[in-house]
Amino acid sequence: MSTELPTSSYLDNLPVILQQDPVIAGFLLAFERLLSGRVGRFADRAYPDDPYPDQAGIEEQIEHLAWLFAPRPGATAGVRRTPPEFLPWLARWVGLSLQDDWDDETRRRFLRAALPAWKLRGTRRGIREAVERYLNQPNTVTVYEFEDEPHFFQVEVLVNGWDTSELSRRGRAIRTLVEGLRPAHTWFSIKYLFTTMQIVDNPTADSPGVLLGVNTLLGTRSAGASS
Template sequence: MADRDAGTPSRRGLVPGLLSPAPVATRLPGVLQDDDLMVRFVSAFDDAYAPVHATLDSLAAYFDPWLAPDDFVELLAGWVGVELDDAWSSPVRRRIIADAALLHRRRGTIGGIVAALTQALGAAEVTVGDSGSCEWSQRPGGATAADPEPPAVAVRIAVTDPDEVDVRRVEALLEAVCPAHVAHRYEVVGLPGAGGAS
């Protein structure tokens, strides 16, 4: 279904040798099916329709992130609200899209933050702690009885090599998965025994 050259995106179009499951000539009136010129003329349409039939027959595969063509994976990401990172490999992109619904359900929770960072950074160990504080008011729009410490999330990311982690990507991901009203801070450290500096 897709023409794949190394380093170039896939393209859909004519597929040499692909037979149409519904040749146009069989749909002609009986009198025209005996006309050799007419049969050869309409067979040209079969070459154009065959990829359409093949696509429709395997349409479910286009909506499965594990089976979809690479260029269609980007479209799936937009549908499930995932912003793809250029640094992610195709298997990582597919895994993140497949797990998007679960991650969206857990977004803003400690488990959701850990899952999003672990998935995006690969084999990292992620620890998240929160201040446990909150602000409240007896009246809508009234003064809050603030805790001594405002709500905050502290994230510790342990990886094999901290120098390979792009902190801008970590910051962008934390902005996306942490509650908007909660401040966050993070540190990237080396795994114990992995030779990384903490």
């Protein structure tokens, strides 16, 4: 059984006479772990006296510093991204306000789009895209303006499968979001469209599709209608 003590690779940078000193070897080993991290003697993470086997060294943290600037919504195996606790810090860099009830993925979507969204701030497109970004459902929001109502606009949101509590929660978040994006001189309302029955029409060259009153009937037949 070997009783040889591990030594630091930092010894290679010292004069030969100092490389033989066991005190210096142990002293540098601690610094190697703190500065270089899990490399060299600690590469296999099996060094018995390592008190923090999962803690990265300073050089490792600097090497992976770019991860802190990559929100990357949508978790992908093997792809590094900003830790959740860094998202508010990153949001302050781009002047983005994160709502308290937003989940982690919603925050990441808004962070990824923060800079392009600034160009659209206060516009119909900017408001529409922001609400769709929050819902993570494209093509579900329409913003209308009206000639007879100056400075007024209406946001229509297509609702798919929301229960009462979800409608209340998302409704508050959408109103807060639009309130923060609208121009100061405007006012707005939000209208929710609930899908009930839908008729799917896919006409082809051999079939005319759905023709109301010809091959499609809504309602009930009258008593005198032929069958």
